[in-house]
Structures are given as structure tokens and as C-alpha cells.
Amino acid sequence: MSAPTQQERFSFQAEVVQLLDLMIHSLYSNKEIFLRELISNASDAIDRLRFAQLTEPGLEEEGADKEELRIHVSFDKDARTITITDNGIGMSRQEVMDNIGTIAKSGTREFFQALTGDQRKDATLIGQFGVGFYSSFIVADRVTLTTRRAGLPAEEAVRWESDGRGEYALEAVERAQRGTELVLHLREGEDDLLNHHRLRTIIQKYSDHISLPIVMPQEGDEAGEETVNRASALWARPKNEISDADYNEFYKHVAHDFADPLAHLHSKMEGTYEYTLLLFIPATAPFDLWMPEARHGVKLHVQRVFIMDDTGQLMPNYLRFVRGVIDSADLPLNVSREILQSSRVVDNIRSSAVKKVLRLLKDLAEKEPEKYATFWREFGDVLKEGVAEDYSNRDEIAKLLRFTTTKSATDEPDTSLGDYVERMKEGQDKIYYLLAPTPAAAKSSPHLEIFRKKGIEVLLLGQAIDNWLVTSLPDFEGKRLQSVAQGVSDLGAMEDEAEKEAGEKAGTELSGLVERLKEALGDKVSDVRTTNRLTTSPACIVADEPDIEMNLMRRMRGSGMPSRPILEINPEHTLVRRLDGETDEQRLSDWAHVLYNQSVLTLGARIDDPAEFVERLNGLLMTLADGTGEGAQETEKADAEAGSGEE
Numbered sequence: 001m002s003a004p005t006q007q008e009r010f011s012f013q014a015e016v017v018q019l020l021d022l023m024i025h026s027l028y029s030n031k032e033i034f035l036r037e038l039i040s041n042a043s044d045a046i047d048r049l050r051f052a053q054l055t056e057p058g059l060e061e062e063g064a065d066k067e068e069l070r071i072h073v074s075f076d077k078d079a080r081t082i083t084i085t086d087n088g089i090g091m092s093r094q095e096v097m098d099n100i101g102t103i104a105k106s107g108t109r110e111f112f113q114a115l116t117g118d119q120r121k122d123a124t125l126i127g128q129f130g131v132g133f134y135s136s137f138i139v140a141d142r143v144t145l146t147t148r149r150a151g152l153p154a155e156e157a158v159r160w161e162s163d164g165r166g167e168y169a170l171e172a173v174e175r176a177q178r179g180t181e182l183v184l185h186l187r188e189g190e191d192d193l194l195n196h197h198r199l200r201t202i203i204q205k206y207s208d209h210i211s212l213p214i215v216m217p218q219e220g221d222e223a224g225e226e227t228v229n230r231a232s233a234l235w236a237r238p239k240n241e242i243s244d245a246d247y248n249e250f251y252k253h254v255a256h257d258f259a260d261p262l263a264h265l266h267s268k269m270e271g272t273y274e275y276t277l278l279l280f281i282p283a284t285a286p287f288d289l290w291m292p293e294a295r296h297g298v299k300l301h302v303q304r305v306f307i308m309d310d311t312g313q314l315m316p317n318y319l320r321f322v323r324g325v326i327d328s329a330d331l332p333l334n335v336s337r338e339i340l341q342s343s344r345v346v347d348n349i350r351s352s353a354v355k356k357v358l359r360l361l362k363d364l365a366e367k368e369p370e371k372y373a374t375f376w377r378e379f380g381d382v383l384k385e386g387v388a389e390d391y392s393n394r395d396e397i398a399k400l401l402r403f404t405t406t407k408s409a410t411d412e413p414d415t416s417l418g419d420y421v422e423r424m425k426e427g428q429d430k431i432y433y434l435l436a437p438t439p440a441a442a443k444s445s446p447h448l449e450i451f452r453k454k455g456i457e458v459l460l461l462g463q464a465i466d467n468w469l470v471t472s473l474p475d476f477e478g479k480r481l482q483s484v485a486q487g488v489s490d491l492g493a494m495e496d497e498a499e500k501e502a503g504e505k506a507g508t509e510l511s512g513l514v515e516r517l518k519e520a521l522g523d524k525v526s527d528v529r530t531t532n533r534l535t536t537s538p539a540c541i542v543a544d545e546p547d548i549e550m551n552l553m554r555r556m557r558g559s560g561m562p563s564r565p566i567l568e569i570n571p572e573h574t575l576v577r578r579l580d581g582e583t584d585e586q587r588l589s590d591w592a593h594v595l596y597n598q599s600v601l602t603l604g605a606r607i608d609d610p611a612e613f614v615e616r617l618n619g620l621l622m623t624l625a626d627g628t629g630e631g632a633q634e635t636e637k638a639d640a641e642a643g644s645g646e647e
């Protein structure tokens, strides 16, 4: 061995210290999972090596590296250590620094923000975030990792060591074999793990599905080794030989998740193309679900050899939460991303995988509605993207959507478009919806007044993605989707003749007032008109019909106002009636702005000039308070009437 090299010390990233502390405390009751996590990492490292050998020249196996790819687990009773060794890809010094002692994952900030301090809840969050390597510290108070990246010379191996308290040491060492060796120096009281039977049982419980051999020295004094897992790809086994527990553990390995999945599908396809799908729906959303670089969760294998993680070729973006394995018998082993992008085989697999996932969701919705509700809570907004993204499956996706409506018992989205259509009133030919920035604004919106009065159900849409949803879904089962806050209120056959006539009459009677309001509001509004959509509010703002795209764009940007707002007034409202008799143009203008601004507020949007609004409002209130205003007496009375109308 060459002269001893300098050991250097480094600090953990602050988050790592926090994560370690949390992990040790909240996962202790389930401490044996450390082995699953470390074996899972070792298996990933070997998968990555196999793929690298196909694509990177110079990684051919030599000397000690020639041996079979495998994971080795052993223990030393006297030294009180457990050692896990793999002959996978290994890490360079830089990779060790980037991967171990640092958290370089997207979603880290969100993860720490989500922590509650409640041990049970936090344990679930940690599970979702991924425990991986750090789980070693649940049972060890010192961990030594020695690793050499495949392709680097023996002298360029590196040893990392830490007690998990905030610092780690790094030194250059020599290692004949490529890959990683991890030595766990057990904490006091963990000696029960220094037992062949115990370790073997843990491996069989959690890691039986690992497709590589997991090898242990023979028990007792016998020389030799034994393979303790089945070492065959789980998805290639006959379904009737796989238990739910097997599926669940396999899921945890591929998804880096801690909890069981919600559902899975396993199917072997034979025909023009031959492939196997083993796909899972997780029970909780990963932290990076909404990040632009969100990880896709399906791993491509060719004849059981791991090839690469999906970057969008195998599953569309709107199904990015699906985890699992697709194994093709038709693709070449040295397939590249470029080939995948234009491969007929991949197109075929993808389209059938998508159909199968949608089918799985449909079955879940029908047979296990509670699980489906969980799915919807976690992933509903992602699935909605599919309505715009995947035209060919639009109708199937539309059936999977769930909404909160004016008839929902709670805020939970419990209504499908199918349910809505079934409950439609006699004569109703449209599906009505309201887009609002928040559920509270949606529920109390004046736009719902006439619908409430007539008992017509309205979908309440409150997510940013809903804007895209309704533009991409003009109809469902032949019924048009219609915003209740856009265009002229049109209830079609549900409006009787008397109501129509009354509406027209009111329009003519108030045409003078309408003109004066228009004048007063200038370019704040594109029009003012009377409406029959209000029953208790004096006014509301609606969007101009042809203006839909712009309106939606603006909403997306958060101002909440349509680009061409129309002020609609309620001809039945006392306040409006009184305004018609207002002779003071200045006061009329104040009223006009107050009506406009309160309509902006009930829309859930921001008013442009709050100070001016308050000033006008106070001006009007002062006239009432002083009793100075012309006809102050009547104003008070009118106000009382308007008030009673709003109950």
C-alpha cells in the first residue's frame, strides 16, 4: 500500500443533521429497514454498472472485477459490525461528496417545511422523502464507506467515515475491487442483529424480490456462501407465485417509498411485441411531483437488465406518479434515449401501458372508492393535465375526474362528470362550472345565486390547472361545459316565459341607469348590463364570452380578473332601483365604483386601487351618518331593505 494519505474533515449540510436526527428517532421502531435501504442502493448501483458497461467503453471487467454481480452481507460478532458490499458502479471522490453528507434532491425545502414535530406524521414524511443511505445511522453509531468508481484505478478509491453527528472524514485509499463496501459499527444494544438467522430473515422479508443474488457466508464454521434471496426478477415470475407482500416490498424498492402502494397492475403482453408491465400507483405524492424536473418513476428493462429511468418516453407527463418496471423483449440492450424517442416498440408499449393504467384507475374508482378518493387527493391535479395532454384518451380521463360541487356534502371532490350528468335537471343541457381562486370564494360567489334558486348543480373549480381543464374539455358526453361567470346568463329551457319577459322589461326600464353606469366606470368595464343571474347581490362581474383564452391567461397569472369584464346589475335589487333615481352624478359615480369594486371582491380578485375604494365608500357612509345627504332618510330605508334582501 502507498504512503498513508491525509484525512480531510467536512461538515454535513445542515439539513442532513436534522434529517438524521429525525430519522433515528422516528424510524427506530422499524429499524430493520436499514438493510432493505442499503441493499436497494447496492442493487441500483449494480443496475447502473450493467447499463454503463453497455454504453461506456473502458468498463470491461478485469481481475477481481470479473466475478459475478452480487450483493454480499456479513457480520462480525467480535467487531460488532455488519458489512454490505456490492460490485456495482461505485463512486468517485466527488460523487461521494455530492451524494453522501449532502441532500441534493428536489423537494428538500418542501420536505423540511412539511415537518410537523409529530413523530408519527414525520415518519411518514421521511418515508416519502426517501431514507436511503442515512438509515444506516438508525442502528450504527459509526459508518465506514469505501468505494471505487468503475473505470478508475485502484488507488483512486475513497473512504468516507462518520458518526452521523455533523461531520465526516474523507481519505484516499486503495481498493482492488470496484464497487462499494459499507461497514456499520453497531450502536450499543443492537447485538441482536449480529445473527445469521436474523439477517437472513430480514433480507428474505424485504429484499427477496431483488433480482441479483444476495449472498451471505454459510452459518457457523462451514466455509462457503449461500444465496439467501430468490434472485430472479419479480415481474418475470408467474403472478400466482407472487404475494401482496412481495409486490409491496418490490414497490418500495423501485419507488424509494416507505409506504405500501395503493394499487398495482402486472401484465405480460405477447403478440407483435413482447413485454411485461409491473406498474404501481403510490399512496402518497412524492415531494417533487410539482417540480419542473420531477422524476418519472418507471424503469425500463430489456430482458430483465435495467436500462434507464424514464424521462417521459414510457409514461406521459400526466402519469408521472406511476412507478414500476417495463421490461421489453424487443428493444436492443444498447438502446439509447434517442432510439427510444423514435421507436415503434416504445410507442406501442407506451400506449398500451397508458390504457392499462387508466383502466386500473377506473377499476379502483368503481371497486374501491375510498382508495380512489386517496388517489384523487394526491394525484387528481396531475391527472387533469391529461385532458389537455392526451387527446386520444381524453374521454377516459374525463370519466376519472372528480369535483366538489354545490351539492357536495363536504369540500372533498366527490362528484364525477357522470354523476353530474345523471343528476341534471329536466331541460338542463349544459354542465355548469364556476372557476374561483379559492373554495371559499367559489361557495359564496354571486354567480351561483340563480343556480341555487333553481336547484341546478354547479361544479366548483378552484385549482390553477382547472382553467386549462375547462378549455381542453369543451364537452362531456355531448353536454357542453359552461362557465356560470361568463357570457350572458342562459339557462335555456329551464327559464320560463314569465322570467324571460320580466328580464327583458327590466332591461328596458333600466337602460338609462345602465348608460350612466357605463359612463361613470369608463374603461374599467367593457360593458354594463342587467342580468337575471342574481337573486340577492346587487351586481357581479362576468367575462365576455369570446374572451375566454385571455381571461384564462389572466386568471392563471393571478389577477383574477377577466380581461374584458362586464358589470351585471340585478334589476330586482333595492339598491339598483334606488340608484336609478339618483340625480347627483358625483354620487352616482361613487355608487358605480363601489358596486364595481364589491363585485371584484366577490369574484375573489384584487381591486386596483383599494384606497380610492375606501374613500368613496366612506364618503357614501358619511352622508348616511350625517343625515346631510339629500334624501338621507330614504337612503337609510332603502339600505335596510337591501340588507334584508341579502339574507
Ligand SMILES: Nc1ncnc2c1ncn2[C@@H]1O[C@H](COP(=O)(O)OP(=O)(O)OP(=O)(O)O)[C@@H](O)[C@H]1O
Residues within 6 Å of the ligand: 041, 042, 045, 086, 088, 089, 090, 091, 099, 100, 129, 130, 131, 132, 133, 134, 180, 256
Ligand atoms: N452502494 C452504492 N453504490 C454507489 N452509489 C451509491 C450507493 N449507495 C448510495 N449511492 C449514491 O448515493 C446517492 C444517495 O443515496 P441515498 O440512499 O441517500 O438516496 P437515493 O437512493 O438516491 O434515494 P432515496 O433516499 O429515495 O432512497 C444515491 O443516489 C447514489 O448515487
